Amino acid sequence: MAPAAPVPGAPGHVAAPYGYDPYGRPYSDKSKTVAGVLQIALGSLGIGRFYIGDNKIGAWQCAVSILTLGIGGLWGIVDGAIMLGTEGKTDSEGRVLRK
Template identity: 55%
Template sequence: MTTPYQQYPQGVSDKSKVVAGVLQILLGGFGIGRFYMGDTKTGVIQLIVTLVTCGIGAIWGLVDGILILVNGGVDGQGRPLRD
């Protein structure tokens, strides 16, 4: 039974925040870090933004990768990434 105030489902993700962050910094314009985390919706949006802006949208991926490394994040099931 879960309480309505519980933020994350039980357990920690099998995905690493270091791997997700580095992938996002290096290939974030293509949304690779987000695809790795299981967040395909954001990954596709990042890919489309990068293509539509002729590569300038890749800055979003760089910033997103730094934020993942600093703050962590959650995988596609809402579980926090492991360290």
């Protein structure tokens, strides 16, 4: 059984303008679909990762693509497919990405 969503104003309550998932975690303002499509389309530049605030991995994806003359762009395509296919992916603040 999923735990109840946190009560507004209670200690540890996080503002969640997009609501909570079934496990009581707040939803992000970022979309999983947008992040996945950006990552597939522009994954060699790490754009999908930059969109969700994961700047470190985005920079690594860009650097690997440049150093491998574009072959590292496959990492972005695979990463985008994983983003689209998995549940519970989070943004840089630990909030669950919306669909």
